[in-house]
Amino acid sequence: MHELSIAVSIVEIAEEELARHGGERVCAIHLQVGALAGVAKEALDFSFRLACEGTAVEGSELIVEETPGINLEILRMEIHP
Amino acid sequence: MSSSPRPRIVEVRERVLKQNDVLARELRARFRESGLRVVSLVSSPGSGKTMLLEKTLTALKRDCRVAALVGDLATENDALRLERSGAPVKQITTGTICHLDASMVSSSLAEWSLPDLDILFIENVGNLVCPSSYDLGEDLRVVLLSTTEGEDKPLKYPTIFNSADVAVITKIDLAQAVEFDHETAHRNIQQVRPGIRVVELSAKTGVGMDAWLEIARHG
Numbered sequence: 490m491h492e493l494s495i496a497v498s499i500v501e502i503a504e505e506e507l508a509r510h511g512g513e514r515v516c517a518i519h520l521q522v523g524a525l526a527g528v529a530k531e532a533l534d535f536s537f538r539l540a541c542e543g544t545a546v547e548g549s550e551l552i553v554e555e556t557p558g559i560n561l562e563i564l565r566m567e568i569h570p
Numbered sequence: 571m572s573s574s575p576r577p578r579i580v581e582v583r584e585r586v587l588k589q590n591d592v593l594a595r596e597l598r599a600r601f602r603e604s605g606l607r608v609v610s611l612v613s614s615p616g617s618g619k620t621m622l623l624e625k626t627l628t629a630l631k632r633d634c635r636v637a638a639l640v641g642d643l644a645t646e647n648d649a650l651r652l653e654r655s656g657a658p659v660k661q662i663t664t665g666t667i668c669h670l671d672a673s674m675v676s677s678s679l680a681e682w683s684l685p686d687l688d689i690l691f692i693e694n695v696g697n698l699v700c701p702s703s704y705d706l707g708e709d710l711r712v713v714l715l716s717t718t719e720g721e722d723k724p725l726k727y728p729t730i731f732n733s734a735d736v737a738v739i740t741k742i743d744l745a746q747a748v749e750f751d752h753e754t755a756h757r758n759i760q761q762v763r764p765g766i767r768v769v770e771l772s773a774k775t776g777v778g779m780d781a782w783l784e785i786a787r788h789g
Contacts, residue, residue, distance in 0.1 A: 491667075491668055491669055491699075491700035491703065491704075494667070495586055495587070498587060499586055502582070502588075506582050512578065516577045517577070525728065525732055526729075527702045527703045527729040527730075559729075559732075559733075560585075561585060561586045562583065562584065562585045562586065563584050563585075563586060564581075564583060565579055565580060565581050565582050565583075566579070566582055567578070567579050568577055568578045568579075568580055569575075569577050569578075570575050570577075
């Protein structure tokens with residue numbers, strides 16, 4: 490399963506964005522997942538929990554918005570000040 | 571008295587695999603500058619990638635400078651098989667990773683002089699799911715479907731067929747024995763990737779190899 494490497498990339502991007510915008514921790518990540526992106530939601534949820542551990546993203550919610558096509562994109566994040 | 575402040579919402583709009591995409595774009599530019607054509611092969615395990623590649627390297631080597639990168643979770647067996655063709659071959663052992671990505675390709679090419687090659691083949695890890703998300707900078711992505719796997723593979727794994735430029739039906743010499751339905755297979759492939767070119771061949775008997783070699787050379 491490649492969901493773990495995808496989850497690690499999501500956490501990396503979230504940490505970069507958190508550093509850029511300032512804030513204490515990430516509360517939620519809104520992710521757009523295309524039906525043809527080749528990502529299984531359950532596997533991604535599981536991998537995301539693992540990838541978050543010990544980071545400022547730990548405990549955040551991964552909110553998936555399904556869409557047609559191949560897109561796999563972080564749309565926005567909710568940051569705790 | 572302050573209540574817990576509401577979370578701030580920030581726009582991100584960033585592709586998750588952006589890093590791979592950026593690296594793949596750099597690779598593609600390097601390949602183009604070097605005049606190197608890159609063809610990648612994806613399929614399930616056991617569909618005949620290595621056999622097809624072995625025959626392809628042997629045939630093209632007569633008038634073409636060819637090389638191959640081959641990905642597997644473990645063992646160097648495939649590289650040893652491909653080396654019999656006499657072409658330069660490098661194994662990428664991914665460990666537990668189910669696909670090749672652009673950074674693995676990039677680091678594996680470090681010792682090769684790209685302008686001294688004409689065609690590079692990349693054999694991905696045998697997997698019909700994960701490789702579809704990772705651009706490797708290739709010019710042509712080829713998906714293999716063997717007659718022994720059944721005609722409905724394209725419907726079961728639409729993503730990988732959708733990401734490919736060419737579909738090759740392999741082991742055509744076994745078609746009769748496994749009652750392979752050509753018409754259904756072609757229909758299923760076209761259903762998930764309308765307009766894709768499809769070649770039927772047997773690397774073992776050589777049937778259909780000429781059409782494939784022409785595609786490998788010129789696309």
